Amino acid sequence: MNEVTALFLRRIKAPLILIVVVYSVSILGMVLIPGVDDDGKVWHMSIFHAFYFVSYTATTIGFGEIPYPLTDAQRLWSILIIYMTVTSWFYALGTAIALYQDKAFQTERKKLKFKRNVSRINRPYYVVCGYGETGRAVVDALLDEHFGAVVIEQKEDLSERYIHDKLEYVPNLTADASDPEILELAGVQQDKCKGVIAVTSSDETNLIIAISSKLLHPDVTVICRSDNKEHEDNMLSFGTDHIINPFESFSSIFSMTLHSPSMQLIYDWLTGAPNTSLSTPASIAEGHWILSGYGRFGQQLHKVLNKRNIRTIVIDPREDTRAAFEENRLTDDSFIIGTGTDAETLTMAGIESAAGIIAGTNNDSNNLSIIMTARQLNKEVFVVGRENFERHELLYKKVNEHYHSETQKDAEELSTVAHLTMQPSEIITRKIRSILIAPLLIDFISQALLKDNEWANITISRLSAVIGDERPYIWSVNISKENTPAIAQALGFGRSIHLRHIIRDPVVHSENLSCVPLLLKRGDDLQLLPDEDTQLKAFDQLLFCGLRKVKHTMSPTLSDLNLLNYVMTSKNEPQSYVWKKLTHFFQKQDRRTSSRQ
Numbered sequence: 001m002n003e004v005t006a007l008f009l010r011r012i013k014a015p016l017i018l019i020v021v022v023y024s025v026s027i028l029g030m031v032l033i034p035g036v037d038d039d040g041k042v043w044h045m046s047i048f049h050a051f052y053f054v055s056y057t058a059t060t061i062g063f064g065e066i067p068y069p070l071t072d073a074q075r076l077w078s079i080l081i082i083y084m085t086v087t088s089w090f091y092a093l094g095t096a097i098a099l100y101q102d103k104a105f106q107t108e109r110k111k112l113k114f115k116r117n118v119s120r121i122n123r124p125y126y127v128v129c130g131y132g133e134t135g136r137a138v139v140d141a142l143l144d145e146h147f148g149a150v151v152i153e154q155k156e157d158l159s160e161r162y163i164h165d166k167l168e169y170v171p172n173l174t175a176d177a178s179d180p181e182i183l184e185l186a187g188v189q190q191d192k193c194k195g196v197i198a199v200t201s202s203d204e205t206n207l208i209i210a211i212s213s214k215l216l217h218p219d220v221t222v223i224c225r226s227d228n229k230e231h232e233d234n235m236l237s238f239g240t241d242h243i244i245n246p247f248e249s250f251s252s253i254f255s256m257t258l259h260s261p262s263m264q265l266i267y268d269w270l271t272g273a274p275n276t277s278l279s280t281p282a283s284i285a286e287g288h289w290i291l292s293g294y295g296r297f298g299q300q301l302h303k304v305l306n307k308r309n310i311r312t313i314v315i316d317p318r319e320d321t322r323a324a325f326e327e328n329r330l331t332d333d334s335f336i337i338g339t340g341t342d343a344e345t346l347t348m349a350g351i352e353s354a355a356g357i358i359a360g361t362n363n364d365s366n367n368l369s370i371i372m373t374a375r376q377l378n379k380e381v382f383v384v385g386r387e388n389f390e391r392h393e394l395l396y397k398k399v400n401e402h403y404h405s406e407t408q409k410d411a412e413e414l415s416t417v418a419h420l421t422m423q424p425s426e427i428i429t430r431k432i433r434s435i436l437i438a439p440l441l442i443d444f445i446s447q448a449l450l451k452d453n454e455w456a457n458i459t460i461s462r463l464s465a466v467i468g469d470e471r472p473y474i475w476s477v478n479i480s481k482e483n484t485p486a487i488a489q490a491l492g493f494g495r496s497i498h499l500r501h502i503i504r505d506p507v508v509h510s511e512n513l514s515c516v517p518l519l520l521k522r523g524d525d526l527q528l529l530p531d532e533d534t535q536l537k538a539f540d541q542l543l544f545c546g547l548r549k550v551k552h553t554m555s556p557t558l559s560d561l562n563l564l565n566y567v568m569t570s571k572n573e574p575q576s577y578v579w580k581k582l583t584h585f586f587q588k589q590d591r592r593t594s595s596r597q
Helices: 003-032 047-058 072-101 103-119 133-144 156-165 180-185 203-216 229-237 246-259 261-271 296-307 319-328 343-348 364-377 390-407 411-417 424-437 440-448 453-467 485-492 548-559 561-569 577-596
Strands: 125-129 148-153 172-174 193-198 221-225 242-244 289-292 312-316 334-337 356-359 382-386 419-422 473-478 515-522 525-528 541-546
Touching: 003 047, 003 072, 003 103, 047 072, 072 103, 103 172, 103 180, 125 133, 125 203, 133 148, 133 424, 148 156, 180 203, 193 203, 203 221, 203 229, 221 424, 229 242, 242 424, 246 261, 246 296, 246 419, 246 424, 261 424, 261 440, 261 453, 289 296, 296 312, 296 319, 312 319, 319 334, 343 364, 356 364, 364 382, 424 440, 440 453, 440 515, 440 525, 440 541, 453 515, 453 541, 473 548, 485 548, 485 561, 541 548, 548 561
Parallel strands: 125 148, 125 193, 148 172, 193 221, 221 242, 289 312, 289 356, 312 334, 356 382, 382 419
Antiparallel strands: 473 541, 515 525, 515 541
């Protein structure tokens, strides 16, 4: 018996007992009170007739006095029956309605419905804990890649406001995801559950979710958001697979931009959401940097600037942050008390000759003011803005439009060239998308960072030639019996399969598919931009970049041996037994004729 049924029976027990007692007494009275038949003889109702009479009398339907007219005694008892049964039914119905409106009962009903909907998912799915800005973006990414998603959100207004706008149904429950019972209802223990993604705003909650998930299903992939180093260590100790710190992740992107703006552009292209516009390479001049806001975010970026020996002037209104600044500072660094929103403070920090400025406070209004003031004083300064909430994205775009109206520059170009934005939910979503959809992308980025800016520019040119103005799509190909049966079978026959065979257009053999092989992983060996003549081996892993439709065009070549043979030889192989025999016979005849000549 489920909890909903048990709760219903507990609450409705007293009204049901009352109804049974009232009906029993009413029926007994009708059976015992004598009546008179048409011949004037004494007549007693049977139990069946009494039950029938009480049933329609209790519901006030009133079919009349049957089978014989009632005596006065019977009519008096009928009056009592009407009042007793109607009162008992009102009591029962009132109890049922009150129970239906009870929050505890509604919660149990939603849990039961949620569990039933999760059990009906017939594809791999991920449990997303937290449905704020980051959670919504993660769910969109999962659905876009045809994964299932299950959502747990503690705030009812967020869950109800956005979750039902999806094109496909996403099972969701308003509950505390740190409760192991809730995770169990979400199907964490099911084989179809591939992972748990904890992106709530509380590190403590994410830690409990990580621990509970690993205890319920040790093999499940757990991805957690964490802003605190202490909680990160605890998560790692319990086997959390991936921990994403938005500040550390953005500091890596910022470091990438300083090292190679073109490499940062490649990262932006490859990790960006589908159907978004492409950015253009950044341009950063030589000079010192101004850092406004010295919290966790500011300290992370200050360390990045220190590693590159870039002089930094820190602006912060809190005197207590000076101690942290002294620990991280270079010899030439300086600290100014202020907000950075006024021209006087920025001028004191040398905004006219600064290479870049970081608006890194936890207040979007202050950050926007810093950006606008800085651009008025130095139109060429490179701006890094911290966008704390996604809902303020429009305001950051308006800043660029305002600057465009003053400088007559292209607004779209300005939004990417002169403004690098840190939006926590976007940073986390990019990382999660890479982990779930193309884990090889992380290996590619780590290897690409070892290359110089010239290599990045060449890579950008290759990608641009393939994708044009569209956002590139990333996918992986693992050479195995399960994922590429045609390749595995051909390798089993001892045939030599090269990279050019699987990127060749199966329709027009003289052309390749619109894709670029980014990485070949063979064991621990990583090869960037492998050549088309590279020979493939079992268990190789390949990372491709191109248009989404190319992945679907390539898929049949990987799974159909006849199509693979056709791509390799430009000849159609016979499929039926009789046709194979005839083809073999004619080939032998041709060889004999050729030998005689």
